[in-house]
Amino acid sequence: MPTSTFRRRMLSIGALAATGTLMLSGCAGGFDDSGDAGSGDTPTRIVAAIPTDPTSMDPIKSGALVVLSVFFHTFDQLVTITADGELAPKLATEWTANDDLTQWDFTLQEGVTASNGEAITAEDVAFSYQTILADPTGENFAYLSSVASVEAIDDLTVRFTLKSPFSAFPRNTSLISIVPADTYQEMGADAFAQAPIGSGPYVFDKIQTGVSYDLVRNDDYWGTAPAIESISLQPVSSDESRVNGVLSGSLDVAPIGPTQVESVESQDSAQVFSALSNGVVFLGVNSTSGVLTDARIREAIGLAIDKEAITDGLLSGLAEPASTTLAPAVEGYSDDVKDPGYDPDRARELLAEAGYAGEPIPFDYATDGRIPLSADVAQTIQASLEDVGFTIDLRGADQQAHTLKVRGREMQGIYLNTWAPSTVDGDLPLTDLYEPAGNNNYAQDPRTTELAAEQRGVEGDSRLDVFTDLLSYSNEQGYYVPLYVPMNNYAADPDLDWTPRADGLFDFTQTSFK
Amino acid sequence: MSTVLRIENLRIETDGDTPRTLVDGVSLRVDRGESLGVVGESGSGKSLTVLAALGLLPVGTRVTGGRIVLDDRVLVDVEADVWAGERELRALRGRTAAMVFQDPMSSLDPLRAVGAQVASAVRVHAPRLGRRAARERAIELLTSVGVRDAADRAATRPHQWSGGMRQRAMIAMAIAHDPLLLIADEPTTALDVTVQAQVMDLLAEVRERTGSALVLITHDLGLVAENSDRLTVMHHGRVVETGATRAVLAAPAEDYTRRLMAAMPAEQERATPAVRTGEADALVADNIVVDYRVSGRKTPVRAVDGVSVRIMAGETVAVVGESGCGKSSLAKAVLGIQPASAGTVVVGGVPVRAELTGRSAAQRELAQIVFQDPYSALDPRLTVHELVAEPLRIRRAYNSAAVATLLADVGLDESYAKRLPGQLSGGQRQRVGIARALALRPKLLVLDEPVSALDVSIQAQVLTLLDTLQREHGLGYLFISHDLGVVRSIADRVIVMQHGRVVEEAPTAQIFSDPQHPFTRQLLAAVPRLDGPRRTARPAAA
């Protein structure tokens, strides 16, 4: 779309708005432009939009993903996962496991201090983990469900003893931030949340809950100093507002929806970053209720959906069709896992075979929240399914109500859901999708349980083989219908030199302006 | 030179594509210091004519012909295309000519202290006068019109003033700048007769001081007779007759003037009473007490304090008194609308409960009421036929022939049956109200000021009708009125009430010929009469 056309349209919209409203003319002048340090030399401040309000700034208590966009900057984790999904050292320089993968030793970087000068040693690491493990109601507890105990062996060595073998354990430690133990205890959790202190490359400058989280560079940082001097992370919940924020210069980088990519690309005032995410959007299937107990009908659902039409048409090519419940970026993904493909005629045959007589199948989805364009996607799927003869009862709800329903395992038919492992490892989704306690696991198939446990005890290619077996089996049984792997899209300042992460979180330590 | 206001050939029409002529070819003149009465029934154009003189015509009407000259200034000359501007008019209003309007409540700003309003009337033409000085002058003015404790009362707002006091305040504002001309548009219509007399006395008195001329617009010939030097009679937007008041009233040249005079209640009692003996009394009300509970006050207000009334079949008993004396409360207590807190009521020989809800439908039928305000007494949405049919429908005794008979009884023919109240004159509405009241064949008719909202000529017709109906049906009338003239012509007996008590009760003739109580005498003296005493205000200069 040529820019001139866009401008002309904008002008006509402007004219409409100007005639249609009582513009407060004269209000436009006289404000100071302090909101954005944009002019002059190469900017050294980034204003980034995060889509939801972060929770508490106490990393012991807080485990919601969005908060990690803050914690990655202000705290150290033992390891980090790079933008391309690889495991890399951070506070820990190396880590080793015993033979049965139940005991992991992490060796720490020497000479690390928190911004208040307190040295960060194995004791601090042990303290952080022990505090989390002591409170089963904490948000981070679930990430450490495999851990039996943590102890500091010496100043620079921490030992994790696990309840059972776990090959991907180090990835889970990328989510846990280390706090300076003495400071944390002195201040108490509540005060610490108000003025958190960590050993990361940035320190907290100002916290305005729900408004902005301002960070400045930690000049005493033990590692490589980042280029950006200050970061402001601001929650902006509306897609359109984030796009307009970048276009108008209020924001430097912001996640945007797939429909907005094209129009932002045509602008000189912004660039677009798109990267395949670590998540898969899939249909959950309650294979234990109603007509869906029949495997043929479950198979027909998969066959009826034209994934490419969704990814290429609806999502403007900003997604790839998925054939498994793991995204390509995620450890455990394999090209060998196939899905039956798109074959509406075969779906109709299967329905006829199964004697489906139009029993309505409830289809739940969340109207907002995690999946961009979820309503459109759900409507498309509904139309495709009805096309082959299904009767679909489409039910929208807000994200939280939807989540509660998923958690309560209350879905009657099929439902739209997504899983994006923040560890970028296949293990995290397995519990939820294939193990008995899993929220999405309606099948309770002992075979999937067995395979999910088996991969934890093996490493490398043999682990990958187990994954392949499990995911292929899941597809055969039609327990889930993988739909597509969405891209994370961002609008950004045209001069920003940045690589987005697969998990959609922000880490600006490697970022700069051109 | 000595003429203050001269109106020549004035024509006023409504706006719009098809203008209606409201005032046509009216000429009148007011000389310095004199008092001109402008008389006419509603719709005669008397108010419009005088309002036009100050450019105060209501929206939707305009001057389309003639000339208006005020104090030698030509305000309008349609032919010469002279039109006074706003600024010019403003300079004249309140200074050369000032107005006193009919309803002193709505004519005052409800939110501002009365004193402040008077002060602002002072300052408008004396801008250099300071606030304090204007305030002092306002208090001075209020005192001069007989407001006691003016300094204290000035700070209170209009709703805390009585009607008469408000009208005094209006007059105080009008005389703030000693105007050459005072225009009083029905200045006493909303007031009790005794207050009316006081206000007219006051007007005469201030004119004595200021030398102002007066235009008195009214429908009351008696008022004009007592208060004007010259008289202009208007009818249907035209001047019918003009001349010296005494001369015109003594020998009216025009038919219309004669009719107006004839319609005034005769100053004599009715000749043949209609009382029927041998039938049950229409009403026996004994020792009636009515209390009103007022929010914010612990003790209720006693409106009626032990009043007894007995009305025979075919008898008319009038209850007279000033507003607030309890006469309406008495009527409501008889009907049960405002239950009596003590006392007994027997209607048509049947004892009934105090409150309306305690009375059976049959008991309620015995006493019916005709309301004062013919506008609020009829549901504006219903046709005349439906209105009269309603009481019958309530009784499930509806038939259209009965309705037609009732309408015929009150002198309305078939053609009225389909009309809405909005399409009826005041007198016609009151006839409908009477027909409704008669529909259930009551023994007692409570007539709550039934004619006070009507023009005199209509009043007479309605009173005649009431008389006829009484003779026909043997009805007992409880006639509530403040108008002694009307009472004299219809009542057999008169009860005078003051402060919730009966001060005098006697046959009509006796009340008028030999009033006992001072209050009764005061009431009688205040009634304006054609041959009443003249209030003159000839300034020395004239």
Place this chain on the structure above:
Amino acid sequence: MTTSLTLATAPVVRRWRPRPGAIVGALMLGAVLLLTAIVPLLPGFDPMGQDLRAALLPPFADPAHPLGTDALGRDLLSRLALASAVTLGMTVLIVIMNAVLGSLIGILAGYYGGRLEALITLVSNVTLAMPVVLLLIAICAVLRPSAGLTILVLGCTWWVGYARVTRNIAAALRRQDFVVSPLTQGADSVWVLTRHIVPNVWPHTLIIAATDVATIVLITSSLEYLGLGVQPPVPSWGSMIFDGQRHLAGDPWLALLPGLMMLLAVGGVQFLSQQFTAETRGGLLRKGGMR
């Protein structure tokens, strides 16, 4: 409010003479209603049929889709017609519910007064003090958002305006002689309420309802923004504008066309309602001198 004032402004008695604004309003509203009525009769009417390969067609490009298609390739003209029917239907239902409920409450409070009135004051205060949006979110969280729920919640909470006005009028009417007189003739309160109070109150209710239409359309479309209201795939103006604004840069008609429908309907009703509201008299404040 004095009694005479209330009745003087009663709209029923006035002679019917269309004002220019009202005619324009009727035309605007008529256009929307016509579209809503006619389009479903056309052969190409299919508001639900998707064709992702024919998505986002501009207007007038394809004779099969005269106004183009949306992001799912659905015919925009058909969806506009359906959305109009849905939105107007919802709005009318909500307005009727509120008008009936509010007038009933107001009339009873005004007629009977006393404790009933105090209770109603409390209920309306609670209604006003509790933002409708929050209430709706909470209820939707329990019961799933749906058009019916929106109608129910808005229909039961937006009546305070009606209640206030009708209470005043009913209280004024209560003192009117024509309301008292049937009582003296043996009628009961039901008679008076149904024959005299209600018929004299409802024209006022109608006027509030006319101005309320705009408010309700706006509120429901704001609710669509928060995902509370008509649920996909059924369209409403609000949801079409909301969906369309994502394509404002490239395909602005997606938001502008439903916006236009809304403007025509809301504006139409407003201008039409001016027919019933009292003509401004200007009193003596009009400009100028004698002329």
Place this chain on the structure above:
Amino acid sequence: MLLFIARRLALAVTTVLAVVTIAFVLGRATGEPGALLLPDNATQADIQALNSSLGFDRPLLVQYLDTLVGLVTGDFGDSYRLRESALGLVLERVPATIELAFWAFVIGLALAVVAALTIQLTGSRVLRAIVGWAGALRQSVPDFFFALLLVLVFSVLLGALPSLGRTSYASLVLPVATLATGQFVMYLRLLDAALSEQAGQDYVRTAIAQGQRRSTVLFTRMLPNAIVPVLGMAGLNLGGLLGGTVVVEVVFAWPGLGKLLTDAVSQRDFPIVQAGLVFVALAFVIVNTAVDVLVRRIDTRTAAA
């Protein structure tokens, strides 16, 4: 006056109590929040543990009484999600919302007064028509879309104003403009009708007959009389205004109470919901009482009645 205050107080208390009770009932009906607070791979046991540590396993009556105690003591507990004092979080957001609502109200009302007075003073039918059309046009555009158009024009196209956040006075302009235009239309209608009614009153004729200027009559007589009912409406409108800021807060990423509360409701963060609703109800009651007192001061007739 004492009776008036006592009645007002009783009404205020019952109103707040009723609001809290409704919120409590709805809150408990929406389900327990534990599952929303824990990450995706938390187990049912984890969720149960969290819910019971939040007190959801106690009898409903106990929970309700606890809520009431919290209401009296002003301690609504900690937000489940943010793990901070709920009242603190609410109070932190209050200034932003009040700022928005206050300016929207003041500017909307002020412009409406100016426009209504101008219409009356000039008697211009054209002006009234223009304002009427503009009002209808504004009312045909949902707030979220109107806000978007403002952003497109003033932020993206002209780059004159910030499109989001609450960083400077400039960032107030667009959200306030969105709300104020809506308020303006509403108040203009009310005021115009009220002034037109006053114009026909006798006291206006009296003042004109005294030679007062039309403008004086309009400003000092008609306006006070006309504004009384409008003020009453404005007070009642407050609840709507506070609730109506939600959409604007979302579009402009304005850190206000509306957004906090809507999020809290859907996230089942009941301490915040309770604290927020009590605040809104109190604000409503206080403002309306203030309006009533003001109206009684202006118009002593209502006090007598």
